[in-house]
Amino acid sequence: MRPGACTSSLFLLALVAVSLDCIEAVRAQAYPSRPIKIVVPFPPGGPTDVMARLIVQPMTSKLGQSVIVENQPGAGGRSGSRAVASANPDGYTLLIGGTNINAIIPALYKNLSYDPIKGYAAVAAIASDAGVLVVGPTVAAKTLPKFIQNAKDNPGKLQYGTAPGLGSHLSAELLKLKTGTDIVYIPYKGGAPAITDLIGGQIDMLFNNKSVLLALIQERKLRALAVTSAKRWPELPEVPTLGENGFDGFPSDSWYGLVAPAGTPAAVIDKLNAAVNDGLKSAELRASLAKLGIEARAHTPQEFATVLADQAAKYDAIVRSTGIKIE
Numbered sequence: 001m002r003p004g005a006c007t008s009s010l011f012l013l014a015l016v017a018v019s020l021d022c023i024e025a026v027r028a029q030a031y032p033s034r035p036i037k038i039v040v041p042f043p044p045g046g047p048t049d050v051m052a053r054l055i056v057q058p059m060t061s062k063l064g065q066s067v068i069v070e071n072q073p074g075a076g077g078r079s080g081s082r083a084v085a086s087a088n089p090d091g092y093t094l095l096i097g098g099t100n101i102n103a104i105i106p107a108l109y110k111n112l113s114y115d116p117i118k119g120y121a122a123v124a125a126i127a128s129d130a131g132v133l134v135v136g137p138t139v140a141a142k143t144l145p146k147f148i149q150n151a152k153d154n155p156g157k158l159q160y161g162t163a164p165g166l167g168s169h170l171s172a173e174l175l176k177l178k179t180g181t182d183i184v185y186i187p188y189k190g191g192a193p194a195i196t197d198l199i200g201g202q203i204d205m206l207f208n209n210k211s212v213l214l215a216l217i218q219e220r221k222l223r224a225l226a227v228t229s230a231k232r233w234p235e236l237p238e239v240p241t242l243g244e245n246g247f248d249g250f251p252s253d254s255w256y257g258l259v260a261p262a263g264t265p266a267a268v269i270d271k272l273n274a275a276v277n278d279g280l281k282s283a284e285l286r287a288s289l290a291k292l293g294i295e296a297r298a299h300t301p302q303e304f305a306t307v308l309a310d311q312a313a314k315y316d317a318i319v320r321s322t323g324i325k326i327e
Helices: 003-030 047-063 075-085 099-108 144-153 167-179 191-200 210-218 266-279 283-291 301-322
Strands: 036-040 067-071 093-098 120-135 159-162 184-187 205-209 223-227 253-261
Touching (some): 036 047, 036 075, 047 093, 047 120, 047 210, 047 253, 047 266, 093 099, 099 167, 120 210, 120 301, 144 167, 144 223, 159 191, 159 205, 167 184, 191 205, 191 210, 253 301, 266 301
Parallel strands (some): 036 067, 036 093, 159 184
Antiparallel strands (some): 120 205
């Protein structure tokens, strides 16, 4: 090829690139021009659904377009997640993701028809929810060491319950591995029936989130033995962390946030991120989160992507070390 022709080709390529950038910038300025949908891949009423509905009004006010929530439950969150991963990456279809969707699912399921990590672009964190290990009122142990000793003295007699494939399931199996205890796993369809059975004495322990268990602990219906966070909770200053009990390596928090299909323009993601972060400044929204014991988390897309990558690595290590398999 003649030098002049090569130079012309490079010029044309550069011109095309600049033109595409300009088109993207124009589209971003016009965005959003119609309602935005946030897909919740679980039934209404759970923590993920609550997070989505809390952020809808602030986003609507900031963006000047309606933001609606659509529940698409099924297959433990994989059905709705798959639908968003294959959606048009234009910023009008989002997913409420986080720990369960973008960290636990890829750790447990290796042959999915979509990529739960690379299939999305991180948009904005919303909040994090710490975990806690609780026992029922029929359990005599007042501390985690005494509970573990009881489990060692009675292999196969104590039971824990949770829905399969959640952070609570993985945390309990990791505790068994680290303590060398034989605590029988009882699978449940959801967290609520497991908690009911724990209070009733049908099972002995479980892990779950602060937002779910704090009120029951404060009402003395359940007893907290350890929290998963790095520091003790202000609401339960007498309850030590797992780290204080000598057990490190537990994921400390469950994260919730928005993700978009991979390929969504960066300028659109930045607009969405700004809308969420602005909403998280609302005293009313923060008060709503605080009532649930949940901490608001305002991050850049890059910071949220780092959080998700870190969580994915931690849960992948837990699944490999415990050998958990979900049928």
